[in-house]
Amino acid sequence: MQVKGALRFILLSQLIIPFILLILGVLLGLYQVLARAGIIRSADFLGINYYQGLTLHGVINAIVFTTFFAVAFGNAIMLHQLKRPLKVGVQWASWLLMVGGTLMAAWAMLTGRATVLYTFYLPMVAHWTFYVGATLLLIGSLLPYFLDWIPNTLAWRRENPNAKLPLAVLGNLINFTLWFLIIIPLAVTVLFQMLPLSLGLASEVNPLLSRTLFWFFGHALVYFWLLPSYIMLYTMLPKLAGGKLYSDPAARFALLLFLLFSIPVGLHHQYTEGGLSSGWKLWHAFLTFMVALPSFITAFTVAASLEHGARQNGGQGLFSWWGKLPYWSREGDKWLFAYFISGLILFLFGGITGIVNASYNLNLIVHNTAWIVGHFHTTVGGLVTLSFLGMTLYLIACLRGVDVKAKPFALAAPYLWMLGFVIFEVALSITGLQGAPRRSNIGISYLDPSNELLYRGDWLFWSHVGALGGVIAVVGFLAYVVSLVGTLFAKPVRAPAIDFPIADAVHETPTPLVVNLRPWVTATLALIAISYTYPVYESMTRGIITKVPGYQSIENNLVPQQTLQEQTKLP
Template structure:
């Protein structure tokens, strides 16, 4: 049953809202931890009651990098497939709730052990840092719950395909399925290291584990995680933003092809996070760096499609000249303005990513604050501002309310505040990184050494930026609370644009999942099989004590 002109079903809306509520709760707690981090690093705050800097660092990274993103993405995608591929069946909805509660229980366990000081292992939880077994079990439940939600998404897609033989699926549904396929494949790495290495090790079943294998499995997951964050933002850009501005999707087939290319190219590239680690031969690092740079192809396709959409709309409204179309865009609409600001920030973020993935240049910035600044441009600005912009229509659509002019003005102010705060914080992180300041470290670690004194102005700028960003968090929480519970009752559109030139046959050809998943697996095997065997065969003495690890 198609649902093209209807609201998201009330029962599906409750499911999506539950995910969004958890996501914004994580934003509040993780944002506070981030503010405390910047104040501690600036030397202006000493944490009370013996609270460790690394406890709040772990809280910030885990809640915002994993919990906020995963819950918002899955909630948004459930709403998207309900809106475009029809109301969820009772069985799919039941298992979706099972996935939600499994994720929520896992999140609560993880956060409990972090806040009680038993899991200060940072966002990456690298060995030999060791956490309480409950931390690893909580992470496992979070991942398993997301798998359940992923299979529920696949089941709904399969039902639509069965009811519509020979037809291409709705674009948003196709995109959600692609993103969950990427997620299920990439999380196999983090599940393997947690279940077969870190959890047995923390329980005392083994004395040692192969740390290089553990880090490799983490980054097999860690880099495609970035695209799990980005692809839902691209879903908003490709499908929702054109409708909001009154235009059309530039090309349905181009959008599908870009998503397929992201599925191919985002997983077998984890070594570019390990360029300075021994134990991996230069040849295999080179192979994965080449694959990393190929991601620029779908990225440029996306940029071209978006600005082509904007220009086509502007010219349809009478714009002339090279950039006259810019004046025709709806700058007073927060649903457009917040994501557009995120798009602009993605330009320097992409340039920084090229530096991080380049072997020679990475040696200058590897494990410095530069990398932290890069993450704050990508996920904390491009992705998060897009999610905020989507929430401004998604939450009232799901709650049966409307966004008032006052809330729209406040949302535009919030985006400006966020842009200013992030310019201070991320910009100073990049400069501090170029001066050699390490990431994952408190300022007090380096005392009054001459090098540390060079970093102080940038750390103060980070504290200023962090404070401004926390104000932005307060503003968005006020807006979302209003849209969920207090805004006037009414109907808000779930914007889904039409393609300028629908190409059903081309779109259908891009749904050959056996081929796409097969190519993805083949690339993974090519990129990882030989180096993984080398890591196990050439492991240092004492690290082979647990099966193959």
């Protein structure tokens, strides 16, 4: 599928802009890991305050990079699979909103006016440009879904009344349906709580309600990150491995189960929250464990597909077929396999630590400790980032009409990243269990030997191991940058076109269960209503403190808004 003109520019920049920001994001990660080992011991580094850097790191890596990529990948998938043009006007509008919104929020963060961390919990209050910027980014990300992808799918359906919707298209539509549903509660707290406080139109808010609305969004957000990766694992990984997808209906079933179970589970981030009753927390805990179902279906389907591919390559025996996969292949697109397999290995750690996080009782031990940081760098920082980086490189090569350059670097990158984050994960899990808090510049507190009151020498060893892991991951990222920059400036050898290595399936026959989407959407909405009505009501009425004043982020400090108002009243 050829891509030309404005559309090509838009797609390329949707991949390149977040990549450039990610360079800053990764360097800030390096700063954090060094500060948390006491190797850098100061409140700021090169003019960036620790918490300002942490906010930038979280927002850039987990929100900006992922959202831009999901839109670019969604556009590419719809274009390639449905063979229908995207509307340039819609794409420009989306691009302008996303880029404009990102710049607004970046200004607020870089000037210390939004040092509120990436979850921007109330009563911390950022400058209004941060909230408006984030809102524009999210609205922009939804335009292609409503104005291009849905109309194109309906048109495709009219032309192909009996054909199965391509798996990648189904996955992409599920992902953005989920995205739309979860943006609604986020928009409510941003527009009716955060912005009024930030603009001085309100003097007090209910932070518990805001957090409940945030986590309605926040947990499903992780599936918004993961589903593009799953689409790649289902549709492309089997082909790269040399075989076929083991079961197409199983993949569809898993995707639909993710839609069902990824939203009504947000209270598992709020187990320690005083105002919510434990029965509802337990209900959300049960539903969280239901996510194991699609996860295990995915694990089985992906492993079976890998085995199928390996046996096509001559693999034998019960386990020795694992040796016949293209771990290090420079042939054609096969380098991409390295990104998926290393992401999957990291994801194993994420799955295991995630079970601990989701358990109502065990969570109390790891909550807000370094353990959590270890966990999500193997999920969003692991499988998600690696598959997004791999696909970014792949698509840039397609859209520029070049071959991927410096392939040994491109191949080494994911393995170094994986090695680094396995070390990081183990080390941060241990320091977390020792009690090291997350979101804390511990180099100038617990790890400062001159601080007799706080000093915890026993955290030192594993904090240094964590730093080593971080450094190895950054080296992997640099290897990636070499290949990406080479590819970006290579001389084109063919016309720019999008092509994906899409696999056929061993088992194709559709089951009625996965063909009709309406019951799934209905069940999803019903489960959300059941799981959230009472907790939202409780948040509005039972909070320990239902109304509190805001604390404005000014020059990286949080200043009580009421003090500010009194100051301005002085003659």
